[in-house]
Amino acid sequence: MFSLRTLTASCALGLLWISSVNAAETFQINVAAQGEAKRALPLQVDVAVPKNFADVALVELTTDSGDKLYGQLTKPGLGNPSTDPLARELHLVLPSAMVGPEREFAVSIPESKEGLTEFHFKDEAGKHKDLMFGDRPVLRYMYEAVDSSSEDRRHETMKVYHHLFDPKGENLLTKGPGGLFQHHRGIFYGFNRISYEQDGKKKSADVWHCHKKESQTHEAFVREEAGPVMARQILEINWNGQDGKTFATELREMTVYHVDGAQVIDFASKLTAKADNLKVDGDPQHAGFQYRATQHVPDKTAKQTYYVRPDGKGEPGKFRNWPGNKEHIDLEFNALSFVAFDQRYTCCYLDSPENPKPARFSERDYGRFGSYFATEIPQDKPLELNYRLWLQPGEMDVADVKQLRDDFVDPPKVSVEAG
CATH class of the missing domain: 2.70.98 (Beta-galactosidase; Chain A, domain 5)
Incomplete structure (x- = not known):
């Protein structure tokens, strides 16, 4: 997906400008309710990552109930003017089974990616x-x-x-x-x-x-x-x-x-x-x-x-x-x-x-x-x-x-x- 220039543009184009995360060891994302329709939902979040995530591509997202899915950090895409060296895009796909209520995910660095298809x-x-x-x-x-x-x-x-x-x-x-x-x-x-x-x-x-x-x-x-x-x-x-x-x-x-x-x-x-x-x-x-x-x-x-x-x-x-x-x-x-x-x-x-x-x-x-x-x-x-x-x-x-x-x-x- 593309990145955004203003909050207005982000709402219109389906992207989200997120306030920078302070230099912490971890961070979390909160996804608003997604409605009743069941479908897989790709999401992109623009974020300034903590310094220990600077060289990380794969992340693990975990809910309070223990449900897990993987996310992926990339450099900003086309149209993103950020010059922050810690600016990233966090990509995830909510599977249809998880779509519905508001979700809170703790973002961490996984210990291993063994067995993952990429x-x-x-x-x-x-x-x-x-x-x-x-x-x-x-x-x-x-x-x-x-x-x-x-x-x-x-x-x-x-x-x-x-x-x-x-x-x-x-x-x-x-x-x-x-x-x-x-x-x-x-x-x-x-x-x-x-x-x-x-x-x-x-x-x-x-x-x-x-x-x-x-x-x-x-x-x-x-x-x-x-x-x-x-x-x-x-x-x-x-x-x-x-x-x-x-x-x-x-x-x-x-x-x-x-x-x-x-x-x-x-x-x-x-x-x-x-x-x-x-x-x-x-x-x-x-x-x-x-x-x-x-x-x-x-x-x-x-x-x-x-x-x-x-x-x-x-x-x-x-x-x-x-x-x-x-x-x-x-x-x-x-x-x-x-x-x-x-x-x-x-x-x-x-x-x-x-x-x-x-x-x-x-x-x-x-x-x-x-x-x-x-x-x-x-x-x-x-x-x-x-x-x-x-x-x-x-x-x-x-x-x-x-x-x-x-x-x-x-x-x-x-x-x-x-x-």
Whole structure:
């Protein structure tokens, strides 16, 4: 997840600015009541840790009744301006069985982590890097350098994106190159109508199709952190124009929580202009933050696809697009229900109120959906975004998806006290 700048922003975006803990040996957190709905609940708490926690990643959280779960300390994520060397994010996931009344947890350093299953990264150098949970693949970052040896190879490597595996790690539930609309890939962020000024010239770019030799290129793995609760990958990505020159640089943060039976991904981005008068724009099908399901869907099951929106469940095979459907705008959430490899899945797309608006939404029965906006990006004010994807097997109704969205943007309040 992302970090916050003000208390107001933290409430709106689902994060919690916590007053610093004094330099004590231990500390505790108090989680407000979480309501009656039973669901796993990922939480992030910004905290200044005691000095003896400075080099600690794994912590143990214990209630008065002796219930235990693990938490994970990370460095602050994107958007957190803290310069405190003891600033950390504490990540935990309340399992559905613990969700309900107010909870108080004592935070301590565990004696051992023997037997714990953890996230870790597995790299096929120069090709892709997998995020694993134990021996189960979860997420795959496709980052191969642009190969211009042939048009086919350039199409395969012209932009970076993430693949998502099913919760069992058996099949990819996202699409790569080729298939129906080869430019639609996995979990992707970009725009097809970009304008800017560089070298005294007005220029345009399309990093969605990359028809005129535009590209998104991987530049660096900025930071990676992994443990039993979550994993985070921060990437540096250049957005390059038709002439190959970089007009914007992105820090893209993918935070993945371990939730039994589901895939939970927080996407955060900070896009910094490297050219003058940069404006990103597009159309509903080829811009913004989008998810594209596996090619299995258009090949075999598209007519079984339906969407769950704030106004109800849609009909199988039917879909909406702005501007044809003018009300298809500024949705708090949208959810794609699709069938792949003999299993139905629901992928929830949860928007933040802090992302630029209006957000224009798009859907297709073959499993591509998301939203885009148009905005200018001054060089001294990067564009910051935050979304959550929640994917799980089976069907979900409006109340289910709305609960997940509420958890994302307005989670239970958490306070921190010195031990």
